[in-house]
Amino acid sequence: MKTIMGLVKKDLYTLKSYRKTVLTFLIIFCAVGFFQKINGFFMMMIALGLGMCTIATFNYDEFNHSDRYLLTLPVTRKQVVQSKYILSFLFLFLGVIIGYLFSIIFAMVNHQTVNMVELLFSALGVFFGIGLMQVIQIPCIYRYGAEKGRIQSLIVIAILIGIALGIGYLCSNILSISMNSLETWLNHYGILTFLFLIGFIYIISYRISYQIVLKKEF
């Protein structure tokens, strides 16, 4: 674990040069969220902004061939991959927590009523949505490199959104499944479902990435 944390630390040090960009990003979306009074959007953008930090570390690694160098140190391929997923999870978690707290603060400042459960659902939804993007992006980047991988992952994400919209249309217009029943189900099992799905997609993505890195030549 010490080695993995050492690798996470390596990425955090590398991102020092990225902090101004992230801070600017956060300030802009704080302002937009505050003045437009749209909490969900604000939370999503913060999570997205911080989530992008993980992807940025791949650019730095690729530019300096750092993965190649790291593998000459007492570091295994498995630890390199694990560290990226831990970093991704940490940034996403941090983004959602910041977004959640600021949403409460802004709602209070704007004299809006805060529905904590609804906000929690939004947070989990954001976590799942941005998490899904990341778990698609990471294996794609390992497979195709930082630049190509991002394009490939965007294609995959677009396909997934298309499928989701298609299923939604099929349920409501053709199969006539009521969205109310889905809402009722989510109200009962939503938190558990989201947590399970987040864990599941991270584990599957990690396993795919590890297999890619195991076979990869540096």
Add this chain to the structure above:
Amino acid sequence: MKNSIEINDVVKKYDSFLLDHIDFVVPIGSVVGFVGENGAGKSTTLKLLLDLIHKDDGKITIFGHDHQTLTALEKQEIGVVLDDSFLSEYLTITDVNNIMKGLYHNWDETLFFHYTKKFSLPTKKLIKEFSSGMKMKIKVISALSHHPRLLILDEPTSGLDPIARTELLDIFREFMEDETHSILISSHITSDLEHIADYLVFIHNGKIILKDEVQNLLEQYGILKCSFDEFQTLQKEDYITYVKQKYSYEVLVSDKDKIRKKYSFSVIDKPNIEDIMVLYVKGEKE
């Protein structure tokens, strides 16, 4: 265990390149220079050794263990310098120290900063602002500051001015004062190797074409300069290769004393490693 590294019959196939049954050792307490022109297969061999790419055949051991199953503890004993890769250039030397502390259990912070001070490297400046020499020095310092027993160096002196090269060679000499240490150093700057290497391994087009002690190469080998008529008297088994010049022949021989005794040639020069390399690659053998 006699050798730090043993490479036996290693093969790596690419579409347009074949690393063909590579075979050499790095004895404990010695420096092995790995030379060859660009694209000869030096970096590929080092990448195979470090398990960065996968071999198609053969066996590689480091400290007597298969290179693919080295434990973290065994990898702590190796220091590596790669020509084209390191940590991010958006880090400072202080950051590098903090990162390495987390990756090596025997990271010697005092030694690391002793070296940075010795080489006047700024600790708060980003590495991307360093000169090529400074960048290479930080790589070498990082490879040395966890007290390794083996150094694997890929072109550590390329792109450096003579002073920086001398400084690095001095560090390697200092490292070799301990008899349990060894170095495998790849370079195409052969003059550096003459100063530091005990053995030389010469790779050309993916094949090892020469392995010998540096002293033997420099003392025993010779470059015979002769006329066409004189060249005609030479028996094929007495020379390695030759190059036809405008008015004369340059002939590489592996035992100049034997040639002197057997023939009456007056000019047999003492070659340097570069001469030997060039004659091996450019020369002909009928």
